[in-house]
Amino acid sequence: MLDACDGAVMTDTENLLEVRDLKVHFPLPKTNPFASAPKVHAVDGVSFDTKRGTTFGLVGESGSGKTTTALAIMRLAPITDGSIRLNGEEICLLAGEPLRQQRRHMQIIFQDPYSSLNPRLRAGEIVRAPLDQLDVGDEKIRDDRVAELFRLVGLRPEQQALFPHQFSGGQRQRVGIARALATQPDLIVCDEPVSALDVAIQAQILNLLRRLQEEFGLTYLFISHDLGVVQHMCDDIAVMYLGQVIEHADRLSLFGRPLHPYTNALLSAVPSADPALRDRADRIRVSGDPPSPIDLPPGCRFASRCPFAEDRCRAEEPRLRLIAEGHQVRCHLVTDDGSPPPHLAA
Amino acid sequence: MTALLEVNGLSVEFDLKDGTVSRVINDLNFSLTAGQTLGIVGESGCGKSMTALAIMGLVPMPPGRVADGVIALAGEDLLGASESRRREVRGNDVSMIFQEPMTSLNPVYTIGDQIGETVRLHQGLSRRDARERAVDMLRAVSIPAPEKRVDEYPHQLSGGMRQRVMIAMALACQPQVLIADEPTTALDVTVQAQIFDLLKELQEQTSSAIILITHDMGAIAEMAQRVVVMYAGRKVEEALVDEMLTNPKHPYTRGLIACVPHLEAKPSEERKVLTEIPGVVPSVAELGRGGCPFAPRCAEAMDRCHDEMPPEIIAAHDHKVACWMHVMAP
Ligand SMILES: Nc1ncnc2c1ncn2[C@@H]1O[C@H](COP(=O)(O)OP(=O)(O)OP(=O)(O)O)[C@@H](O)[C@H]1O
Numbered sequence: 001m002l003d004a005c006d007g008a009v010m011t012d013t014e015n016l017l018e019v020r021d022l023k024v025h026f027p028l029p030k031t032n033p034f035a036s037a038p039k040v041h042a043v044d045g046v047s048f049d050t051k052r053g054t055t056f057g058l059v060g061e062s063g064s065g066k067t068t069t070a071l072a073i074m075r076l077a078p079i080t081d082g083s084i085r086l087n088g089e090e091i092c093l094l095a096g097e098p099l100r101q102q103r104r105h106m107q108i109i110f111q112d113p114y115s116s117l118n119p120r121l122r123a124g125e126i127v128r129a130p131l132d133q134l135d136v137g138d139e140k141i142r143d144d145r146v147a148e149l150f151r152l153v154g155l156r157p158e159q160q161a162l163f164p165h166q167f168s169g170g171q172r173q174r175v176g177i178a179r180a181l182a183t184q185p186d187l188i189v190c191d192e193p194v195s196a197l198d199v200a201i202q203a204q205i206l207n208l209l210r211r212l213q214e215e216f217g218l219t220y221l222f223i224s225h226d227l228g229v230v231q232h233m234c235d236d237i238a239v240m241y242l243g244q245v246i247e248h249a250d251r252l253s254l255f256g257r258p259l260h261p262y263t264n265a266l267l268s269a270v271p272s273a274d275p276a277l278r279d280r281a282d283r284i285r286v287s288g289d290p291p292s293p294i295d296l297p298p299g300c301r302f303a304s305r306c307p308f309a310e311d312r313c314r315a316e317e318p319r320l321r322l323i324a325e326g327h328q329v330r331c332h333l334v335t336d337d338g339s340p341p342p343h344l345a346a
Numbered sequence: 347m348t349a350l351l352e353v354n355g356l357s358v359e360f361d362l363k364d365g366t367v368s369r370v371i372n373d374l375n376f377s378l379t380a381g382q383t384l385g386i387v388g389e390s391g392c393g394k395s396m397t398a399l400a401i402m403g404l405v406p407m408p409p410g411r412v413a414d415g416v417i418a419l420a421g422e423d424l425l426g427a428s429e430s431r432r433r434e435v436r437g438n439d440v441s442m443i444f445q446e447p448m449t450s451l452n453p454v455y456t457i458g459d460q461i462g463e464t465v466r467l468h469q470g471l472s473r474r475d476a477r478e479r480a481v482d483m484l485r486a487v488s489i490p491a492p493e494k495r496v497d498e499y500p501h502q503l504s505g506g507m508r509q510r511v512m513i514a515m516a517l518a519c520q521p522q523v524l525i526a527d528e529p530t531t532a533l534d535v536t537v538q539a540q541i542f543d544l545l546k547e548l549q550e551q552t553s554s555a556i557i558l559i560t561h562d563m564g565a566i567a568e569m570a571q572r573v574v575v576m577y578a579g580r581k582v583e584e585a586l587v588d589e590m591l592t593n594p595k596h597p598y599t600r601g602l603i604a605c606v607p608h609l610e611a612k613p614s615e616e617r618k619v620l621t622e623i624p625g626v627v628p629s630v631a632e633l634g635r636g637g638c639p640f641a642p643r644c645a646e647a648m649d650r651c652h653d654e655m656p657p658e659i660i661a662a663h664d665h666k667v668a669c670w671m672h673v674m675a676p
C-alpha cells in the first residue's frame with residue numbers, strides 16, 4: 001500500500017532538490033543606533049543539488065549552519081535570500097495552502113528521540129498525526145497506513161498503544177521514522193538521527209533507513225557529525241564551515257581525495273580503531289575555535305585556523321571552484337587541476 | 347609494575363522505590379599503573395559513570411551504596427577511609443572531568459575563582475598565588491589570553507574552552523589518577539582531537555594514570571593502552587587495546603566493534619549492511635534470573651548461558667573474558 005509514488009509529482013528532472021545561493025541571516029538587536037544591525041550569517045550562500053533516491057550529507061563544525069540549511073529547506077527557518085526547488089517547484093515563496101500541500105513531500109527526523117515525541121500521545125496517534133493534518137484518505141485508510149508503518153520500522157502492532165516513555169531510545173527513533181514516512185514524503189531530513197543512541201542501536205536505525213530508502217526510493221538530507229556514519233550513508237557530501245560550503249564531492253572523491261585543508265583536518269581528527277589510519281603521517285591538526293558568525297573575517301573564513309594560510313588567504317575570499325567532475329572546493333591553494341595545497345600533497 | 351589504583355570485587359547497589367535493590371555494578375575488578383590510560387566502554391547505563399563515582403567516593407548515599415569490594419590507591423584502602431580523608435584524596439590524588447561541563451562549572455563564579463578555589467582548598471595557596479596558578483593552568487590547556495580569560499564566566503566560553511577549563515581544574519592539583527567521563531562527547535572532532543592531544547601531553551609530563559570513559563572504540567584506540575568492556579554492570583572482557591581490536595572474544599565486544607561504520611581512508615563502492623546487536627539492554631529485573639547478562643541478545647547463546655553466570659577466564663595472554671564459549675569443555 002505504500003507504493004512508490006502515490007501523490008508525488010513526477011517530473012523528468014533527476015534532481016529532487018535544487019538549492020541555489022541560500023541565505024539565512026538572523027538579525028540581532030541593534031547595539032549602535034548609527035551602524036546597521038548585526039546579524040548571524042548562519043547560512044551564507046549555499047548551493048547544491050540532490051538526486052532522487054540518493055542521500056546528501058551535510059557535515060561540518062558545530063554552528064556551521066547545517067541544521068539551519070535543513071530547516072530552511074523544510075520552510076521552518078526564515079529565508080533571507082536564494083532559491084529552493086523541490087520536484088522542480090520553487091518553494092521559497094510559497095505560503096498558505098500551497099505550502100501545506102508541499103509539506104507532505106518533506107519530513108524531518110530529529111536528533112533527540114526523547115523530546116521530539118509528544119509524551120501525552122500514544123505512539124499510534126503520533127504516527128497518525130501528519131495524516132490527520134494533511135487529510136490523507138479516510139479513517140480506515142489512515143488506520144491501515146499506521147499499522148503498515150509500524151511493521152515497516154520493526155515495531156509490533158500492539159506497541160501503537162504505548163506512550164513514548166514506554167519505549168527505549170532506539171524504539172522511539174523508530175516511532176519518529178514511522179511518523180516521517182506517514183505522508184509518503186519524497187525528501188526526509190535526518191538531523192543527527194542516531195547521535196543520541198547507543199552504538200549498538202545506531203546500526204539498527206542506519207540499516208533501517210537504508211532499507212526504507214531502497215524500498216521506496218526515498219531521498220535523504222543527512223546531517224551527522226560522525227564521519228564514519230556519513231561515509232556509510234551518503235552518496236554526495238557538502239562540508240560546511242561558517243555558513244558556507246567549502247568542499248562538495250561524491251563519497252569516493254571526498255573521502256578518498258579530500259582537498260580542502262578543513263576537510264583534511266576534519267578527517268584527520270577522527271579517532272580511528274585502524275592503526276594504519278591513526279599513524280598516518282599526513283594527519284593535520286587545527287587549533288583554536290572558529291571565528292564569530294556575526295563579524296565575519298575578510299578573506300577565507302578558515303584562515304584563522306588553517307595551517308597553510310598565506311597573506312592572500314587573509315585578504316581575498318576564495319570562490320567555490322569546480323576542479324573535477326562533481327568536485328568543488330573553496331581554497332586558494334588548491335590548483336585548477338585539483339592538486340591539494342602543496343604541504344598536503346607531500 | 348605495581349598497581350596505583352586497584353578495584354577489586356566492587357559492587358554498587360541502589361534501593362529502589364518499590365523496595366527492591368538494584369545492583370548496578372557487580373563484582374568489578376581492574377587495576378591501573380602510573381602513566382597508563384585505561385579505557386572503559388559499554389552501552390548507556392552499563393555502570394561506567396557509577397564506577398567513576400565509586401572511585402571518587404561520590405556514589406549518592408542513600409539511596410545508593412558500595413555494597414562490596416575494595417578500592418585501593420597506592421595501597422591505601424579508600425572505602426574504609428574517613429570522609430575527611432576521602433575529600434583530601436578527591437582534591438589531591440584523584441580527580442574527575444564530568445560528563446556535562448555546564449553542570450559542573452558554577453555559572454556565578456569566574457573560571458579563575460573556580461580553579462583557584464581547588465588549589466586554595468587543597469594546597470593552602472594564598473588568593474594571589476591561587477590566581478597565578480589558575481592562569482598557568484589555563485595556559486597549560488592552551489586557552490588563548492589566559493590573563494584575560496581567568497576573569498571570565500563559564501557562559502562566555504565556547505564548549506571546547508569550557509571543557510579545557512574543566513581539564514585545567516581537574517589537573518590543577520596534579521592528581522595521580524584522572525578520571526575523564528566522556529570528556530568530549532559534546533565537542534566537534536577537531537576540538538576533541540585538541541583535547542586528546544592535550545591529555546596525552548599532560549600525562550607525559552606528570553605521569554598521571556587516566557581512566558577514559560567513552561562509547562567510542564576509536565577514542566579508546568587513540569588514547570588507551572588497556573580496555574575494559576562493561577555490560578549491565580559487569581566486566582565482560584579486558585585486554586590490551588590492540589589485542590581487543592584485532593582479537594575480540596566476547597560476542598558483545600565483537601558486536602560493539604562490528605556495528606560501527608568505521609571511517610575508511612579509501613572507501614569502496616560497496617557498502618555492507620551493518621552488523622546489528624539485536625534487542626536492548628535488559629532491565630535490572632530481568633537480570634535477576636542468573637545466567638549471562640548478554641544471553642538474551644547473544645547469537646551464540648547455549649542453554650548453559652541462560653542458566654549459569656560465566657566465570658571470567660584467561661583466554662589469551664593478558665586477555666580476560668567472561669563467556670561460556672571460551673570456557674574449555676571439561
Ligand atoms: N534562531 C536563531 N537566532 C540566532 N542565531 C541562530 C538561530 N538559529 C541558529 N543560529 C545560529 O546560526 C548558526 C548556525 O546554527 P546551526 O544550528 O544551523 O548549526 P549546525 O551546523 O547545525 O550546528 P550543530 O552541529 O551544533 O548542530 C549558529 O551560529 C547558531 O548560533
Ligand SMILES: Nc1ncnc2c1ncn2[C@@H]1O[C@H](COP(=O)(O)OP(=O)(O)OP(=O)(O)O)[C@@H](O)[C@H]1O
Binds near residue numbers: 360361
Ligand atoms: N539514583 C539511582 N537510583 C537507581 N539506579 C540508578 C541511580 N543512578 C544511576 N542508576 C543506575 O545505575 C546504572 C549505571 O548508571 P551509569 O550512570 O553508571 O551508566 P553509564 O554507563 O555511565 O551510562 P551513560 O553512557 O549513559 O553515561 C544505570 O542502570 C542507572 O539506571
Ligand code: SF4
Binds near residue numbers: 260314318
Ligand atoms: S584558502 Fe588559505 S586559509 Fe583558506 S583553506 Fe585554503 S589555504 Fe587555508
Ligand SMILES: [Mg+2]
Binds near residue numbers: 067068
Ligand atoms: Mg545542528
Ligand SMILES: [Mg+2]
Binds near residue numbers: 394395396445527
Ligand atoms: Mg555515564
